[in-house]
Amino acid sequence: MREPRISRLRGIAMGAPKANKTADFYTDAWGLEQVHEEKGAAYFRASGPEHHILSLHDREAQGLVYLNFAVQDQAGLAALHDKLKKGGATIVSGIAKLDTPGGGVGFETIDPDNRVLRISASVDRYPFAPDRPDVPRKITHVVLNTPQLETCLGFYENLLGFRISDWSENQMVFIRCNSDHHAISFNRAEHASVNHVAYELPTIDDEMCGIGRLKRMNVPVRWGVGRHGPGNNVFAYFTDPNSFVVEYTTEISQIDEATHEPQIWKRVPHLTDRWGTAGPPSPEIRKFMAGVPDPGYKG
Template sequence: MSDRLITHLRHVALAVPDYDRQHEFYTTMWGLTEVEHDSGITFLAAEGSPEQYVVRLRRAEEKRLDLVSFGAATAADVDALADRLIKQNVRIISEPGEVETPGGGYGFRFFDVDGRTIEVSSDVAVRVHRRLEEKESVPVRVSHVVLNSTDINRTREWYEKHLDFALSDTLIHPNMGDMMHFMRCNPQHHSMAIARGPHTSLHHISFEMRGIDEYMRGTGRLLRGGVRKIWGPGRHLAGNNTFSYFLDPHGNTLEYTTELELLDEDAWHPHVYDFTRPEVSDQWGTANPMDEFVAAESFNDPDRGVFVAPPV
């Protein structure tokens, strides 16, 4: 996929009404590091990541997903993608130009088919980061983001056509059809997934841990701290990654994971998995059963940011 213009997931930006409570949760409990703050906006980094930040929190009256940010290799790639999207009648929010957030860079924003704000940028300065040590149970980096859509096949086709994402695997329900598409922009099994939901919203943000031991220690720390667990710990079949899902104070679902599969893209053929089979949802059999109540937790609230660009 040498012609692919998007390289990786950079960060996810959230608007939150209870800003102080969210800030405390993400820094004290979840394990992210504040790198900069200004006028009700906080930029939070993962200790092992070269990205300037992996989560942005913005104080707002309404909860919403502000944007999802992806990387590009060069400014020329940013321009090429912008030109392509304009010709394909994608709604552009801002034309390519200087990015005025930590690390700078060159990028632009646009709406996806469901009305989410997507940002693509290049030339962002590399953050000074470090190798996490054994037993450090804080995120190494952001792993992937999962988005709820009322028509996941339309959304999948949009990302394939306009942004060159590729399908890795699909989860189905024998009576309801396609339930989740795992999409990739690099050899990682998925940097994004599209889940079937009753409305457009954020499903979850996933964070990579150093290893199994650190993943379990982090899961245990959150349980001891009284953070509400939705599902896990376990290991999925699609992606072969571990999972522990929790709710942040505003009901956004977050995941600790590790060992997400890397694919040989030239040889890979997508699988179709029936997620009602227990070994598909959880190979280990250690997680609480996936049922309609667990699934509903990650429907989240309807996104107030559909086709409304964030103010910053």
Template sequence: MTQQRLITHLRHVDLAVPDFAKQLDFYSGTWGLKAEHSDSGLAFLAAEGSPEQYVVRLREATDKRIDLISFGAANAADVDTLAGQLAADGVQLVGEPDTLQTPGGGYGFRFFDNEGRTVEISSDVAVREHRAIEEGESIPVRLSHVVINSADPEGTRAFYEKHLAFALSDTLMHPRMGDMMWFMRINAWHHSMAIARGPHPSLHHASFELRGIDEYMRGTGRLLRAGVEKIWGPGRHMAGNNTFSYFLDPHGNTVEYTTELDVLDEDTWHPHVYDFSNPEVSDQWGTANAMNEFVAQRSFNDPDKGLFVAPPV
């Protein structure tokens, strides 16, 4: 039986990287985030339009990895309830719920998912002073969604449905390869997470919402002019109906500019199964370079070296 949904939204994705300075320069300069509360070897990057204290955290480390993916909860009671349910179900907690020592404080805990990624659940984090992104500003408004590669995507989908009450929005399939990607939601946004079939657990991509089509295109063009490697786009997906431009950060993580992700009526929505071999499924506009095995492999990323090892901070 599916658990009651106690998480409310996606907060941030935390990455460990060997070349910290280069990565920080990319995200705080070219990509358009704002570094705040940063220290030696640790940087918290906020989106100007988001109330979250930060949407990306960078940590200097020997090994490249996802440090954690963070989700919000409505209150401390829900945090405690979730921690209790996970522990009762045999999920390994990194620690019991406690006061958070990260910017904005709050109350939360961390645990390992079925493949060993660290996940954080938190409530009562202070709201960051943010602003409306203005017309023509080609910087991220918020973190839209995170997509993970999984060597056991069916098991990963089942884990997030059972323990965190994620709901399936849509599925991508291919006639030769079967089901390939599952779009999962925790609120009315079409997806806050997606799970891609991959050779190993790793980050597939992190996606950032821009103000509108014009700002999205301006941002895409700004990155191209800056010489950032584009791997796919610009275009518009069918699942989620959102625009996409995928780039590589200096450490080979895929990051996306997007806008206009669908907001669903959860009471009436029925998941679709889309055939990925149909070109309109991957790009309704027909403007993106063709999706093929070479493009897909760029988002497999390096195997995550942080599985079942909690980040030090």
């Protein structure tokens, strides 16, 4: 049997004081659809088949609630659960039916930075969801700030089955769980937090139209538009009403497992901003990307 591993990033759950009340930004400006609301939480879907990709929770502390990953099926879920347990990971809730919208079966563990990871299978899908122009179809990657990059990388590689796609010098590592160049990237930093969450649009034209809609709604691009070196994706960064950094992206490179060789990319302008359109990130967006220390799992 193939080693059990994460098959894709479903999405993310984020918390901040009254974050659930910022739904209008995500529906009217960002292009998501609210699929569920309950006391203190709101759930959103994109145009793709995932039941929901984002949930916003009313929390005292600002930051990640959990990362939401999929495995292929329930046999894979059980195998990955056992592998984590044997590998010494803390299981904070065992395999059980999920009571979040979309149902399914899952468990939760914590990574070396004390982030909660929810791993699930058999969650409802929208199987015939066609792309809609100028709105996101999925969350394609999340960049995580970490004070212990190597330890986190080891956990995601050895226990969750991620593979290294590329490095940005010794500052960032990009890791994948399927053909997308990266689903997670770790960025060396002083504390653990979410650097940004990237939403994929179908085409460059759709991305530009989406940016136009945001501009008309007085949501300025804070960095971009540009094209990154590692992953070759088009980027434009914004901030949401909770001060979280969100990205519109498209054209992430697709990795061939049989032939791909990770590279170490130099952090020079023509390789981080290939078109030369974005320039370096401002001190302001860097501050938003650093965020505040994640609350982490409290037990």
